[in-house]
Amino acid sequence: MSQGHPELAEKFIANDERMHWHDKALWFVRAKRDNASKGVAEWEDLRDCAAKIKMHTIDHLDSYLLEFEKNALAKGIHIHWAYDAQEHNEIVLKLLQEKKVQKLVKSKSMLTEECHLNPYLEAAGIEVVDTDLGERIVQFRKEPPSHIVLPAIHLKKEDVGTTFEEFLHTQKGNSDPTYLTRAARVHLREKFLNADAAMTGVNFGIAETGGFVVCTNEGNADLGAGLPKLHIASMGIEKIIPKLSDLAIFTRLLARSATGQPVTSYTSHYHAPVVGGELHVIIVDNGRSDIIKDKDFRQSLQCIRCGACINTCPVYRRSGGYSYGYTIPGPIGSTLGANRNISLYKTLPFACSLCGSCSNVCPVKIDLDQQLYKHRQTVVAQNLLGFKKHTILKVATWVMKHPKILDFSGKMARAIVPKLPRSIVYSKANLWGKQRELPPFPKQSFKEAYQAKKGDRK
Amino acid sequence: MRIGLFIPCFMNELYPEASMDTLRILEHLGLDVEYPFEQTCCGQPMANTGCAKEASVLAYRFLEIFKKYDYIVAPSGSCVSMVRQNYAQFLEGKDGFEHLRTHTYELVEFLHDIIKPDNLHVKFPFKVGIHNSCHAHRHLRLASMSERNEAPFSKIKALLEKAEGIEFVELTRVDECCGFGGTFCVSEEAMSVAMGKDRVQDHLKAGVQIITGVDMSCLMHMQGIIDRDKLPIKTMYVGQILAGGIV
Numbered sequence: 001m002s003q004g005h006p007e008l009a010e011k012f013i014a015n016d017e018r019m020h021w022h023d024k025a026l027w028f029v030r031a032k033r034d035n036a037s038k039g040v041a042e043w044e045d046l047r048d049c050a051a052k053i054k055m056h057t058i059d060h061l062d063s064y065l066l067e068f069e070k071n072a073l074a075k076g077i078h079i080h081w082a083y084d085a086q087e088h089n090e091i092v093l094k095l096l097q098e099k100k101v102q103k104l105v106k107s108k109s110m111l112t113e114e115c116h117l118n119p120y121l122e123a124a125g126i127e128v129v130d131t132d133l134g135e136r137i138v139q140f141r142k143e144p145p146s147h148i149v150l151p152a153i154h155l156k157k158e159d160v161g162t163t164f165e166e167f168l169h170t171q172k173g174n175s176d177p178t179y180l181t182r183a184a185r186v187h188l189r190e191k192f193l194n195a196d197a198a199m200t201g202v203n204f205g206i207a208e209t210g211g212f213v214v215c216t217n218e219g220n221a222d223l224g225a226g227l228p229k230l231h232i233a234s235m236g237i238e239k240i241i242p243k244l245s246d247l248a249i250f251t252r253l254l255a256r257s258a259t260g261q262p263v264t265s266y267t268s269h270y271h272a273p274v275v276g277g278e279l280h281v282i283i284v285d286n287g288r289s290d291i292i293k294d295k296d297f298r299q300s301l302q303c304i305r306c307g308a309c310i311n312t313c314p315v316y317r318r319s320g321g322y323s324y325g326y327t328i329p330g331p332i333g334s335t336l337g338a339n340r341n342i343s344l345y346k347t348l349p350f351a352c353s354l355c356g357s358c359s360n361v362c363p364v365k366i367d368l369d370q371q372l373y374k375h376r377q378t379v380v381a382q383n384l385l386g387f388k389k390h391t392i393l394k395v396a397t398w399v400m401k402h403p404k405i406l407d408f409s410g411k412m413a414r415a416i417v418p419k420l421p422r423s424i425v426y427s428k429a430n431l432w433g434k435q436r437e438l439p440p441f442p443k444q445s446f447k448e449a450y451q452a453k454k455g456d457r458k
Numbered sequence: 459m460r461i462g463l464f465i466p467c468f469m470n471e472l473y474p475e476a477s478m479d480t481l482r483i484l485e486h487l488g489l490d491v492e493y494p495f496e497q498t499c500c501g502q503p504m505a506n507t508g509c510a511k512e513a514s515v516l517a518y519r520f521l522e523i524f525k526k527y528d529y530i531v532a533p534s535g536s537c538v539s540m541v542r543q544n545y546a547q548f549l550e551g552k553d554g555f556e557h558l559r560t561h562t563y564e565l566v567e568f569l570h571d572i573i574k575p576d577n578l579h580v581k582f583p584f585k586v587g588i589h590n591s592c593h594a595h596r597h598l599r600l601a602s603m604s605e606r607n608e609a610p611f612s613k614i615k616a617l618l619e620k621a622e623g624i625e626f627v628e629l630t631r632v633d634e635c636c637g638f639g640g641t642f643c644v645s646e647e648a649m650s651v652a653m654g655k656d657r658v659q660d661h662l663k664a665g666v667q668i669i670t671g672v673d674m675s676c677l678m679h680m681q682g683i684i685d686r687d688k689l690p691i692k693t694m695y696v697g698q699i700l701a702g703g704i705v
Contacts, residue, residue, distance in 0.1 A: 010648035019652065027631070034604060043607035312605065314635045318652050351646065353639030353653070354506060356596035360605035373544075376508030385508060389645070393504050397512035400467065400498040401519065410471040431644040435651040436682030439472050446470045446477035450493050453478075 004347030009319035023317040025153060030311045032260025033361065040252065050249050051365040054302035057240055058292060064207040064240045065283065071210025075272050078280040085115035088284045092117060092199070092232055093124055095280055099230050101126060101196040107214065107221035108132040109201030110148050110305060111234045111284060114327045129191045131220040133184055140167045146321025148328055149258050149307035154320050188220070198224035200270075202235035202281070203304070204250060208243045211271035212281065215254060215264040222268050229277035233270065237288050238301040250304060253363035257306040291339050296374045300335050302364040309358035309368055315351055324348060331358035331368040338375040346384040349375035407447065414441045461491045462527030464520075464562075466534045467499040469674050476674055479701035480533040480565055486704045487573055491531075494523050502540040506640040514548040521545075525554030529572070530562040533697050535594020535672045536640075538564040543597050564594055565697055566672050570613040575620075579703035583623030586699075587666030588614055589657070589680070590633040591673035600672065604633050614672060614696060621699060627664045634660075638679035654683045662691050669693045 013019050037043045057064055069079045082088035088111075096104065104126055106112065118128045118139075130139045134151035138144065140163050145151030152160070161175030170183045200221045204213040212233060214221045225231045241247060255261040273279035292298050310316050310330030321329040326337035326345055334348035349372045358368040379385055399406050417425060418441050426433040444452075461484060465477045484491045501516030520541070524530045532538050541562040549555040569575060590612075594600045601612035618624055637643070637653025644650075658680050661669050669691065671677055677693040684691055 006646045006648065009646065013648045013652045020656075023656070038607050040607070314637070314653055315646070315649055318649060318656075349508070350642065351649075353592070353635050353637055353642045353646075353650070355592040355635035355639075357592075357603075357605055357633075357635070360596060360603050373506065376506070377510045378508070380508035380510065389507065389641075390509070393507055393509045393512055396499075397501075397504055397509070397515060400501075400516055403496050403498050406467070406498050414471070431647045432682070434647060435686060436654075436679065437685035439678055439681065442472065442474050444474060446465050446474040447493075447495065449474045449478055450481070 005319070005323050005325075005351035006347060008323035008325070009315070009351070012320045012323055013318060019318055021156070022154065022320060026311045026317045029150070029259060030308075030361070033257055033308055033311065034260075036256040036260040036262065040256070046249055046253055047363055047365050050253055050304075050363055051302060053241060053246050053249065054364050055299070057242055058238065058298060058301050061237060061240065061292065064242055065237060067207040068205050068210055068240055069283075071208065072281060073210070075210050076279070077210060077273065078278065080280060080282045082282050082284045082286070084286045085284075088115045088234065088282055088286065089117050089120040091282050092234075093121060093126075095230065095232055096121070096126060096197055097124075099197060101230065103127045103129070103191070103195050104197050104199060105129050105131050105191055105195040105224040105228075106199040107201065107216060107224050108135055108151075109199065109234055110145075110328060111201055111236050112199065113145065114286065115234075115284070117234075129188075129195075131188055131191065131218075131224055132216070133181070133188075133218060136184060136188065137163060144322075144327065146329065147307060147310060148305055149310075154322070192223045192227060195224065195228050197228045197230035197232065199232045199234065200225055202233050202239050203254070204247055205235050205240045205281070206242075206244050206247065207240055209271065211269055212239075213247065214268045214270065215251070215266065216268070217259075217261075217265045219266045222266060225268075225270070226274065229274065230280075231270070231273065231277065232280045232282065234282050234284060236284050236286070238303070254304055254306050257308040257361065257363040287340055294339075297335065297339055297371055299366045300332065300339070300368075300371060302366050303332055304364055306363055308361040308363065309366075312357045312361045313352075314355060314357070315353065319351070324351065331372065332366070335368060335371040335375060338372075338378070342375070342378050342382060343384060346379050349373075349379060407445070410445050414443065414445070417441055459489060459528045460526075461489050462524045462530045463491050463493045464497060464500070464524065464530055464532040464537065465493065466532065466537050466674070468678075469533060472678070473674050473695070476695040476698055477533060479695070479697040480531075482701050482704050483565070483569070483697060484531060486701075487575060489573075492527070497523050500537045500540045502537055502544075503640055505540060505544055506642075510547070513544075517545050517548040518552075521549055521552060521555060521558055524562070525558050528561065529568065530558065531565055531568045532562070533565045533672070533695065534674065535564045535591050535598055535600065536675065538562050538567075539593035539597040564598055564600070564672055566614050566617055567594075567598055567600060569700075570617055578617075578620045578700055580621040580700065581623055582618075582621040582699050582702060583625075585625045585627050585665055585667045586618065587627045587629055587661040587664060587669050588612070588618075589636060589661075589669050589671035589673075589676055589693075590614075591671050591676045592633075592635050594672045595633055601633070604631075614670075618670070618696070618699065621702070627661070627666045629660050629664050631660055636676045636680055638673075638676045640675075643679055650679070651683065654679050655687075658683055658689060658691065662689060666691060668699075670696045670699060672696050
């Protein structure tokens, strides 16, 4: 990442009108989520329960994964294990090539984004069509999703209109959402009907049954997986839940947290291949088992990818998904990215005011703000903070160990700074003063006033 | 009951009046308050920037200075949150730490939970917007969170309500961060200011005259924006309102 989050955020903020539009669009989703969650009396109990189930599952992940595999195999589902993204992509390509697949339809899967599957398959001559409307829009534009649930949230309807003019030959200047949606539907129906294979993600893999569940609002997972004879589902190892009866807890939380809906329009259960077809599940690690080992960060594997932390994040809402430079933006992306490569993503733990809103909207109670706080210590421990910043804080600490030196420095500053010309006080080095005034410097410190007061009494 | 008064380092240097009002409130209630002179900083700026080694030194210092008091009271939600939430990493198991962690209070919280004064003898006939600063709000739980499904409450409001003539103004976003965030205010300068401007605007549009809160740092940030942009609104530390009746 050539530029860090502060620089990319500054660029996003520079367009004040668009930044505020983005902030309001996401705040609207957050407000819907608040309403929906307040309609469920036992909401906080559900969160507790979901967090405990997830933590229990992660504590016993090996046995639940093996149980899932055993039960899936018994249902005629093929299971593959991928150590990393490369292995995952190779498995997918091999399966597609065995069936001579040329056209693949894919419903939303952040895991395949994480593995950069699309360019890998396209390089092998396979047409990959993302069938989620938002994802199709960004795919046309050769952009990655800017949000995990709302991939095209950074675009206005006019942007979609011009994109469709170019790729779907819609009427020039027509950005009516219904018109554009119909155009997309016609386009996607043709892709669904001619696909040789389908891929989906997995929201929940159920150990007890060996089946899995995919949640969508557009029904595109079903349209994709129902027609071709080959369905490949990519699942991160953390997507397992122990029992079918656990599922309701998560489906009640997921859609409400994500968009404020009581439930996604489609909650599709896959428990067997289509008649005469094949169903493959690729279970992917790609760094997850390293996170399990780390007690400070293992809770991040509880994530059900609802995006609530992203919607509530005051930083994300004002900097957009691309300012993070990682597949997943916002608080959850910042902790996952920092876990993946602290050097590359060293600014992400600091792209946060530590407000803590994320940890409190999270339906599985991940301690997101605490994780970002702790990642900062890793940044420092690996000498990635930057010499200047680190030195300033080291010097400040030294001063704070010596109250007399602190008192003297304060006295000097209060005597000198008010006499300095504005051009010096508000020089370029004063980042505070770029857009903010400093408070007026008082004549004496509290300590001086306190000493004077106590002296008076004596 | 012996109280150790902790004044955050920047408040000691920049806000002697707000700090003095904190002391006056406590003394006016007849409490035995002492301000230990060797105190400096709780280590929050270091800790929030990831400098654990430096933060640990200051945490240990803080413990040594304050562990002898029955209660430690500070006019800052975030410094208190540093002690309660983040000191454990450095001080767990150390002599006096458990007492320190459970007996360090933010001023409003201390008044509301421990002292429970009946009357403040304060008149404050202004339209007030409460800034729920994040660490006081979500770590110390000074008020119900908009994120949670919980019964509404606010310790700040409960206390300020005792002021005669005060009028609370409802905001569109009741507990959104102002963007101060400690060193965040300079490391993410553009973001910090954008967040601060939005927060001030919410108060302005709602007709607020005085923005108040328990963290002077957030107020300093917003006042900095207000002064630069010459906006018709003011910030005031909550202790300055509460001390209004003391003569």
